Amino acid sequence: MNIQSPKRSVKDMVKAMSPTVTLEMVAREAGVSPATVSRILNGTAVVSAVRKEAVDAAIAKLGFVPNPVARGLAGGRTFSIGVVTQALDSPFYGSALRGIEEKLLPLGYSPLFVSGQWDAAVETKCMDVLRSRRVDGIIVLTGRLTDKALKAYAKTLPIVVTGRKLSAPGLAALYCDNVEGARLATQHLIDLGHRQIAFISGDPQHPDAIDRLQGYRNALESARIRFDPALVAEGGFYEASGLQAVGDLLATRKRFTAIFAANDQMAVGAALGLSRHSLRVPEDVSLIGYDDLSSSLYSNPPLSSIHQSAFELGQQAVDVLLQMLAGEKPVFEVPAPRLVSRESCRRLSI
């Protein structure tokens, strides 16, 4: 004769292996109703001290952990936050993810990371996945979605987006002043006596790229240096494009004594490119980047750059989103970019 109960065979086996402690079991153990346990867990209502103690004891005794899946179904909150990054292996955005995770975890929230690959279509899919997973809110790291699309999403659930100037109900934008950052970088070179300053731009599709070009031009203008399009090479925010750009720049035979690359990755590529042409940094050409990646401290020579902390940005995005989730009007201020001067730039002797 078979001892086993005939029903629910597979599920029972699973449960037997890792005995799931449910809220109901806690209630029974504490001699109260499930509703009361739930209330204590969520602070939904005031519960008498005696029962609270009994419940806390039961929870501890049974090692109860609430099931987020069931909570999601019943309460509509999943305690998970969607995060749209662009590339999981980006050194810059990676720090942001770290900041996000670090803030979220202690609060019982889990981040759900998806990557948009700098492609609006992919990003749209990402948003769909996140919404189907019923995340409580979404953090979008820059990306290619239109402002309009973002606003539409924000009607359904709270959204925090970085790298944009934007405002709408249910939406907060953490804008870093790229124009100012780029101006700072360029001005630094000007202060060192450089007048012929090349610029390696980022992907022109990218708003940051546009802003940084503008900052470069602003600095030139206020120093009364004529903007020369021949000194601008188009890059793509990756090392390879920095290498390529230096080749392009050199091919024009335009003279320059310094390069401002729109991010550190391109600056590293540019450094290699210069070296390929027997040009030394900073002796022959000064070089400055943007982002201040942690690795830039160890470039050879260590790279001057514009610091903006992706880590803190991530943390701040979480703060803002949590405020929105709590129904508050978020207050925040993105730290200004700042110059980090290292050894890749030198004063131009006359």
Next chain:
Amino acid sequence: MNIQSPKRSVKDMVKAMSPTVTLEMVAREAGVSPATVSRILNGTAVVSAVRKEAVDAAIAKLGFVPNPVARGLAGGRTFSIGVVTQALDSPFYGSALRGIEEKLLPLGYSPLFVSGQWDAAVETKCMDVLRSRRVDGIIVLTGRLTDKALKAYAKTLPIVVTGRKLSAPGLAALYCDNVEGARLATQHLIDLGHRQIAFISGDPQHPDAIDRLQGYRNALESARIRFDPALVAEGGFYEASGLQAVGDLLATRKRFTAIFAANDQMAVGAALGLSRHSLRVPEDVSLIGYDDLSSSLYSNPPLSSIHQSAFELGQQAVDVLLQMLAGEKPVFEVPAPRLVSRESCRRLSI
């Protein structure tokens, strides 16, 4: 008079904003029972062609997307896979995450990334979070959990771990041959005529570090070069430690003509350290790393390294896990490490 129904006010408002299409609505639209729709969705049973078409049409018309949260509760499967990485901003593991995501998403699975910070205690918390979130399986990228702990977890749900030799029911280990990789790197230097080869080791707590040291020693031994502990500097797998290690090495006044750093990040730090002492790579000292990070192609000079594709490793981990989930016995073979020779090593002229 108030028109609104008196019940479920908040939830109703939410639903009004983003009208959730449920399986039941699809069933009604198609004129079948919910069970039939579910069967079609999951392929649980054979359904007549006519009804299947009707349901498919209804799904398309209504734009129905199954709710993973409800599926998780009802069926016990959440279609999410836990991934324990160590640092979200690691260039090496970042690629692995990319590989994992890329494989998982098209299959309707979502990765849930958590990072263990190379700390067993933190990692244990990560595992708990993942289990409480009811992930269907877990991928552990190396980490510090004991083999025993891992085996225990594997009793509850399928686990794939990288960077270990290990086998147990419910557990698959993707071991990369670090000993062989390190031997390859060292042998390369030996082939170029180097006999005094320094080694910058990784964090000795890390199994990879131990293996790579072993590979280094193996290569020396088979070339009948005496192993000299003074030529081994302890690092920590980050750039800073590579820089530091070169200082230590130089301080011993032991002569060496080449350095093998146990990963690329330390190699980059080492390159800077050498430069600080007016030593050029590769003219004065040859340098080789390990991991072949994508950025190593753009170091100055481009870094020779041992290639192991984290991206493919991630993809393979997913493949293996999915096989396990399907109840199959996983078959797999981790690609062997291979030497990538670039410009940071030169032949030693006699």
Next chain:
DNA sequence: TTGTACGCGTTATCAC
């Protein structure tokens, strides 16, 4: 092959 009915673990509403 298909439909009915129940359960998954929790939250929310209502009446006490």
Next chain:
DNA sequence: GTGATAACGCGTACAA
């Protein structure tokens, strides 16, 4: 304050 009770959206054993 507290306890029933009804959802939440879906999977599945059972009967048909």
